[in-house]
Amino acid sequence: MLELEDVHSHYGGSHILKGITFRVEKGQVATLLGRNGAGKTTTLRTIMGLVPVTKGFIKFSGEDITNKKPYRIARMGVGYVPEERAVFPSLSVYENLTLPMTKGQSGLWSIDKVYSFFPILKTRGLHRGSQLSGGEQQMLVIARILTMNVRLIILDEPTEGLAPMLVREIAQIVQELKKEGISMLVVEQNSRFAEEVADHHFIIYNGRIVYSGSNSEFKTDERIKSQYLGV
Amino acid sequence: MNLQFVLMQLFNGLILGSLYVLLALGLSIIFGMLGIINFAHGAFFMLGAYAAYTITSYVIPNFWLALISVPVLMAIFGAFCEMLLFRRLYDLPPLYIMLLTFGLMLVLQDAVRLLFGSMGVPFGTPKSLTGMINLGFMYYPSYRIFLIAVTSLTAAAVWLFLTRTRLGCIIRAGTDNPRMLQALGINISKTMTLVVGMGTGLAGLAGVLAAPIQNVRPLMGMDLLVDCFVVVVIGGMGSLGGSVVGGLIVGQIIAIGVMVWPPMANTLIYLFMAAFLLIRPRGLFGREAFHE
Numbered sequence: 001m002l003e004l005e006d007v008h009s010h011y012g013g014s015h016i017l018k019g020i021t022f023r024v025e026k027g028q029v030a031t032l033l034g035r036n037g038a039g040k041t042t043t044l045r046t047i048m049g050l051v052p053v054t055k056g057f058i059k060f061s062g063e064d065i066t067n068k069k070p071y072r073i074a075r076m077g078v079g080y081v082p083e084e085r086a087v088f089p090s091l092s093v094y095e096n097l098t099l100p101m102t103k104g105q106s107g108l109w110s111i112d113k114v115y116s117f118f119p120i121l122k123t124r125g126l127h128r129g130s131q132l133s134g135g136e137q138q139m140l141v142i143a144r145i146l147t148m149n150v151r152l153i154i155l156d157e158p159t160e161g162l163a164p165m166l167v168r169e170i171a172q173i174v175q176e177l178k179k180e181g182i183s184m185l186v187v188e189q190n191s192r193f194a195e196e197v198a199d200h201h202f203i204i205y206n207g208r209i210v211y212s213g214s215n216s217e218f219k220t221d222e223r224i225k226s227q228y229l230g231v
Numbered sequence: 232m233n234l235q236f237v238l239m240q241l242f243n244g245l246i247l248g249s250l251y252v253l254l255a256l257g258l259s260i261i262f263g264m265l266g267i268i269n270f271a272h273g274a275f276f277m278l279g280a281y282a283a284y285t286i287t288s289y290v291i292p293n294f295w296l297a298l299i300s301v302p303v304l305m306a307i308f309g310a311f312c313e314m315l316l317f318r319r320l321y322d323l324p325p326l327y328i329m330l331l332t333f334g335l336m337l338v339l340q341d342a343v344r345l346l347f348g349s350m351g352v353p354f355g356t357p358k359s360l361t362g363m364i365n366l367g368f369m370y371y372p373s374y375r376i377f378l379i380a381v382t383s384l385t386a387a388a389v390w391l392f393l394t395r396t397r398l399g400c401i402i403r404a405g406t407d408n409p410r411m412l413q414a415l416g417i418n419i420s421k422t423m424t425l426v427v428g429m430g431t432g433l434a435g436l437a438g439v440l441a442a443p444i445q446n447v448r449p450l451m452g453m454d455l456l457v458d459c460f461v462v463v464v465i466g467g468m469g470s471l472g473g474s475v476v477g478g479l480i481v482g483q484i485i486a487i488g489v490m491v492w493p494p495m496a497n498t499l500i501y502l503f504m505a506a507f508l509l510i511r512p513r514g515l516f517g518r519e520a521f522h523e
């Protein structure tokens with residue numbers, strides 16, 4: 001589904017990603033774990049075309065997407081939920097949701113289906129983005145990319161700053177979306193959440209992937225957790 | 232000071248305010264979408280007035296033709312500026328585009344000075360709109376009433392476009408967060424061209440409308456632009472509603488200033504802005520997010 005091969009990228013003069021290689025299989029939920037500043041967000045932004053790739057390549061469902069424009073990558077079916085959530089505050093919830101919909105696109109995800117997944121958003125349809133709580137915003141940004149008919153969702157720290165109850169709710173949503181056949185790459189600090197939702201884990205350290213393991217391997221590998229995640 | 236005079240001044244404030252609204256709306260959407268202050272905006276306004284002058288004096292002496300064609304021509308001009316100039320600099324820090332717009336302002340002003348002289352050119356009120364209208368409580372020049380009507384209609388049309396259409400929705404989202412739009416599959420480079428074109432067209436319209444009541448001269452946009460910065464700051468950077476309300480407020484402050492103490496009229500808006508920002512740093516409708 002998604003494949004990165006020796007991907008490098010820079011912010012100005014500083015070399016941030018130093019050869020990232022991993023792949024997310026179709027229908028799989030994978031997490032990208034790592035300490036602060038390890039390069040998790042940069043990896044997602046690089047996949048999305050928001051940071052240029054200086055070496056290596058990225059493929060999405062067999063097609064080369066290296067250094068393609070972000071809107072093209074999005075239209076191929078990659079949905080990005082950034083760390084800062086990025087709800088459009090001056091748009092209503094409904095407008096936020098329908099913004100990515102393009103005309104003539106026979107959506108698998110009609111607005112009604114999206115509402116049935118996120119009933120809370122239906123009741124808030126006419127509210128402005130700025131009036132939502134943190135949890136509602138997180139729901140909205142996930143719901144919003146569904147209307148693009150995504151096949152891969154990349155989530156940057158979806159549980160950050162959310163109360164435990166909401167974290168559980170997000171975990172449920174991730175699992176339901178997986179059942180719909182959507183693949184996911186999730187950046188997380190919360191390794192409990194990661195173990196609950198994911199099939200596979202990658203750990204990034206200093207711009208390189210240093211660990212790759214299935215969920216069952218990862219769960220019991222206390223050594224790797226303490227070495228790279230400080231758990 | 233009689234009531235007639237006060238009413239007259241308030242109406243004059245409304246005229247000035249309407250021009251501010253047209254300019255500030257353009258400044259605001261360009262600021263939101265491109266993240267820059269467009270220093271050439273005043274020059275676009277001036278160019279609109281000169282375009283109207285050129286059409287009415289050399290092509291067809293018909294104000295109505297100018298009123299319709301100049302905004303369209305200016306919008307095309309703005310779109311070209313975006314495609315040929317601004318676009319090359321989007322990958323650099325915003326300061327570079329701002330410098331470019333500053334340079335563009337100087338180039339346009341000097342070009343007009345070379346072509347038409349620095350003294351300015353005469354521009355009469357269109358014949359069918361000379362004379363006064365009896366408003367019941369006072370007489371007021373017909374052209375000025377017309378100006379208020381046209382700007383109100385235009386502002387309303389822009390408002391409907393921005394709030395009721397999908398393209399408008401994309402522009403409003405872009406004023407919130409242009410980068411995120413791309414990640415949602417929206418090609419913002421077309422939107423950027425449209426936004427600069429639209430802003431320039433509005434500035435051009437303001438230029439045509441102002442031509443009969445202001446001196447048409449190369450620097451006519453300068454003062455207005457500085458006032459518009461005050462409008463945008465009071466209204467809240469990037470807020471479209473703020474541009475409208477801010478424009479009307481600043482127009483009235485100047486009008487009141489002229490009644491109370493004319494030499495201070497322009498300074499008054501800065502005092503007001505300073506006082507206002509102390510109470511509400513983000514302006515009327517601005518959001519905190521703009522002060523990162």
Ligand SMILES: Nc1ncnc2c1ncn2[C@@H]1O[C@H](COP(=O)(O)OP(=O)(O)OP(=O)(O)O)[C@@H](O)[C@H]1O
Nearest residue numbers: 011012014016034035036037038039040041042043
């Ligand atoms: N815009 C930027 N310009 C320059 N350097 C940056 C920029 N953004 C991030 N960095 C640097 O790149 C490195 C990786 O940052 P990144 O945001 O990818 O880390 P992260 O793993 O997402 O961390 P966190 O857990 O804090 O979100 C850090 O050292 C950071 O300082």
Ligand SMILES: [Mg+2]
Nearest residue numbers: 040041042083
């Ligand atoms: Mg991060």
